[in-house]
Amino acid sequence: MGAEREPERGAERVVVGDKRKLRLATASLAGCFGCHMSLLDIDERLFELVERVDFDRSPLTDIKHCGACDIGLIEGGICNAENVHVLREFRSHCKVLIAVGACAVNGGLPAQRNHLDLGQCLQEIYLTAPDIVGGKIPNDPELPLPLDKVHPIHEIVRIDYFIPGCPPSGDAIWKFLTDLLDGRTPRLGHPLLHFD
Amino acid sequence: MTQPSILLDGLPVPFVDGQTIMDAAMAADIFIPHLCHHPEFKPQGSCKLCTVKANGRYVSACTLPARDGMEVENNSPDLNDKRRTLLQMLFVEGNHFCPSCEKSGNCMLQALAYELEMLSPHFDQFYPNRAVDASHPEVLLDFNRCILCELCVRASRDVDRKSVFSLSGRGIDKHLIVNAESGRLADTDFSWADKAAHVCPVGVILKKRSGFAVPIGKRRYDVEPIGMQVERLAARSADEES
Ligand code: SF4
Ligand code: SF4
Ligand code: FES
Numbered sequence: 453m454g455a456e457r458e459p460e461r462g463a464e465r466v467v468v469g470d471k472r473k474l475r476l477a478t479a480s481l482a483g484c485f486g487c488h489m490s491l492l493d494i495d496e497r498l499f500e501l502v503e504r505v506d507f508d509r510s511p512l513t514d515i516k517h518c519g520a521c522d523i524g525l526i527e528g529g530i531c532n533a534e535n536v537h538v539l540r541e542f543r544s545h546c547k548v549l550i551a552v553g554a555c556a557v558n559g560g561l562p563a564q565r566n567h568l569d570l571g572q573c574l575q576e577i578y579l580t581a582p583d584i585v586g587g588k589i590p591n592d593p594e595l596p597l598p599l600d601k602v603h604p605i606h607e608i609v610r611i612d613y614f615i616p617g618c619p620p621s622g623d624a625i626w627k628f629l630t631d632l633l634d635g636r637t638p639r640l641g642h643p644l645l646h647f648d
Numbered sequence: 649m650t651q652p653s654i655l656l657d658g659l660p661v662p663f664v665d666g667q668t669i670m671d672a673a674m675a676a677d678i679f680i681p682h683l684c685h686h687p688e689f690k691p692q693g694s695c696k697l698c699t700v701k702a703n704g705r706y707v708s709a710c711t712l713p714a715r716d717g718m719e720v721e722n723n724s725p726d727l728n729d730k731r732r733t734l735l736q737m738l739f740v741e742g743n744h745f746c747p748s749c750e751k752s753g754n755c756m757l758q759a760l761a762y763e764l765e766m767l768s769p770h771f772d773q774f775y776p777n778r779a780v781d782a783s784h785p786e787v788l789l790d791f792n793r794c795i796l797c798e799l800c801v802r803a804s805r806d807v808d809r810k811s812v813f814s815l816s817g818r819g820i821d822k823h824l825i826v827n828a829e830s831g832r833l834a835d836t837d838f839s840w841a842d843k844a845a846h847v848c849p850v851g852v853i854l855k856k857r858s859g860f861a862v863p864i865g866k867r868r869y870d871v872e873p874i875g876m877q878v879e880r881l882a883a884r885s886a887d888e889e890s
Contacts, residue, residue, distance in 0.1 A: 551768065556745055559771050564745060567777035607772050614768040618747035642873045645762050647746035648753070648864065 474522040474633065477546060481529025481535040482562045482602060485511070486619040491525070492495060493622030504633055518545045522633065527619075529555045530603045531562050531618040534596035543609040548632070552610045552625070553617040555648060563602040568602055580630040613638060617648050657709060657723055663720045669709040669720055670698055670762035679875040680722055681731050681760050683738075683849050684797035685710040687882045689806070693739075695797055697760065698732055728764050735761050736770045743792035750859030753867025754884070757795060758850075759874035781826065783834035787845060788854045794824045797851055802869075804844035822850070842852025846884055 480488055488511060494501065511520040518524070524546030530536055543549055554560040565573060578589045605611060615628050624644040631638035651662040656673060673680045673786040674687060684695040688858040693711035700709045709722070721727065738757060746752045760766075763838035789814070796815060801824075804812040816825045829833035838844070845853055866868065874881075 537751070554745070557767075558744070558773060559775075560745065561748065563773070563775065564743075564748070566775040601775065604769070604773065606768060606770075611768070616767055619855060639765070640767070641765075642762060643865075645765065645767075646870075647758055647761070648749075 474505045474521045474523070475504040475508045475520070476510070477518045477542065478510040478512070478525040479518075479527070479538055479542060479554070481513065481526060481528035481605070482531035483540060483555045483560070485527070487525075487527035487556075487617075487625075490553075490619040490622050491615075491625055493523050494620065494626045497622075497626055501629070505521060518542055521546045522548060523629075524549045525552050526550065526556050526605055527552045529559045529562055530599065530605060530608055532596040532598045536599075536608060539605055541610055548559045548612045549609070550613045550615060550628070551605050552615045553620060555614060557606075557614050557616050559602045560606050560618065563604075566601045570598060574598075615640070616645065620644075620646075652714070652766055653755075654714050654716075654718040654720050656720045663714040667714050667743050669702065669712050669714050670701060671706075672714045673709065674878055674881075677859070677878050679723070679763075679878050680709045681763065682710055683760070683795060684799065685755060686799055688849055689799065689802050689847075692798060692802070695734070695795065697734055699727060699730060701727065712802070719730070730831045731760075732764045732766050733770075735764060735766050736768075738795050739766075739769045741776070741796065743778075749851045750854050751791065751793070753862065753870050755851055755866065756849035756874065756881075757793075758882075759869040762869065763873055763875050781831075781833050782856075783832040784838065784856075785834070786840045786856055787833060787838065788856050789833055790826060790852055790854065791825070793851045796824065797824060797849060799847040799849065800824075800844045800853060803847045804838075804842065807843040810842065810844070812836045812842075839853060847882060 471644060476493070478488065492498070505523070507513045508521050509515040518541050524542040526539065526542060526549065528535070530539065553555050555562060559566070574589045578584065579588045613628070615624060617624060621644065623642055627644055628638045653662045654672060655679060661672050661676045661678065668679055668691065670682065670685055672760065680698050680700060681889045682695070682698040683689055684700060686694070691710040693708040696708060698709040699706055702718055717808070724756050735757070739761070744757070744831045746758055749755070752758060770852060776792065778791040780791065798815060801815065804810050811827055814825055814827055815822055817823055825831060825838060840855060
């Protein structure tokens with residue numbers, strides 16, 4: 453697992469704002485990948501970004517476990533046991549961990565199931581919904597265990613920064629990242645700061 | 649005789665007798681964050697967003713009468729930090745999922761969060777379970793977003809003379825109720841023409857079949873931050889067609 457893999461990389465002590473290339477990891481937990489789409493929405497500025505950072509674990513690289521990183525971007529909240537493991541792996545490997553998007557920040561759309569009983573939800577979806585014949589609730593051991601309630605990620609680990617928005621715009625993500633890479637305090641003013 | 653004035657963040661701001669710090673500031677186009685205050689209603693001082701420091705003491709700007717020579721601190725890091733914390737508590741106490749809220753872009757709570765750069769809820773979410781009331785033909789009530797400002801209570805009682813709303817319970821159990829035996833809005837004489845339908849700072853009292861009409865980017869606080877709309881804050885939404 454990630455923890456054993458990393459001693460050599462952990463030796464690379466990189467200060468944010470340094471000229472050295474930084475390592476960036478991204479993951480989507482209980483999110484819709486909309487925030488990742490917004491990251492791609494920085495368009496040709498992606499070229500500038502890859503000049504300045506190397507991607508570690510991310511859907512863009514298909515690396516499965518996070519190595520020692522400078523910056524981690526997390527999209528989505530926590531809705532199952534696997535989300536918790538991934539989030540903890542990111543926290544222990546990323547110097548700066550950033551919650552990206554409404555779901556990471558306050559649970560977002562997935563958290564709107566929180567006032568419903570999870571067992572009843574599963575029954576209704578897999579057993580009692582109209583058109584279902586001989587359905588059964590999936591129980592393959594490969595499937596991560598759903599949590600009773602969906603939580604924002606700051607309730608599980610310490611988060612250094614938050615970029616709200618559903619999703620935050622490419623411009624907002626770019627502004628935040630470049631502030632951070634250049635050693636400024638990241639700031640989102642009007643109209644980049646929005647919750648929807 | 650010269651007009652009395654307060655010193656608001658070092659700036660002389662005149663007032664007339666009987667005006668509060670909030671009244672004087674708003675008349676001078678200076679923004680003091682507020683939620684339970686509405687220029688057309690008697691202040692009640694419950695949300696504490698308008699907390700300022702007057703002659704060194706924390707006070708509510710919406711209730712404290714201005715006095716000549718009073719030194720008032722308003723837009724300072726200390727006060728804005730405290731206000732941000734109040735906002736964060738309001739956000740986690742309710743269910744504020746802005747992306748699916750009809751009021752988004754026109755909401756004072758949200759606009760204040762932008763103004764004060766609230767980037768996260770900080771506290772643990774309560775995720776309360778509050779049923780919506782969709783019984784009324786014209787109006788939907790989503791109690792999940794109520795911040796207990798009592799503006800609808802005051803408007804319905806003092807202007808409409810109907811007393812449709814009131815607060816019930818204490819402390820964390822305090823909540824908004826509808827004054828009908830059934831508790832349903834449909835069983836009152838409430839109508840969209842009521843003043844009470846047009847004072848809510850957040851997304852509780854909503855006109856049915858009209859949500860999301862204005863595109864993102866064109867809504868009230870998309871266009872201009874709340875701090876620059878002081879003289880228009882009595883109207884709760886720019887697209888208010890009533
Ligand atoms: S009432 Fe305001 S803060 Fe709450 S969900 Fe709606 S837009 Fe967001
Ligand atoms: S419904 Fe709106 S106006 Fe009434 S108390 Fe709640 S937040 Fe205030
Ligand atoms: S606006 Fe003054 S206490 Fe609410």
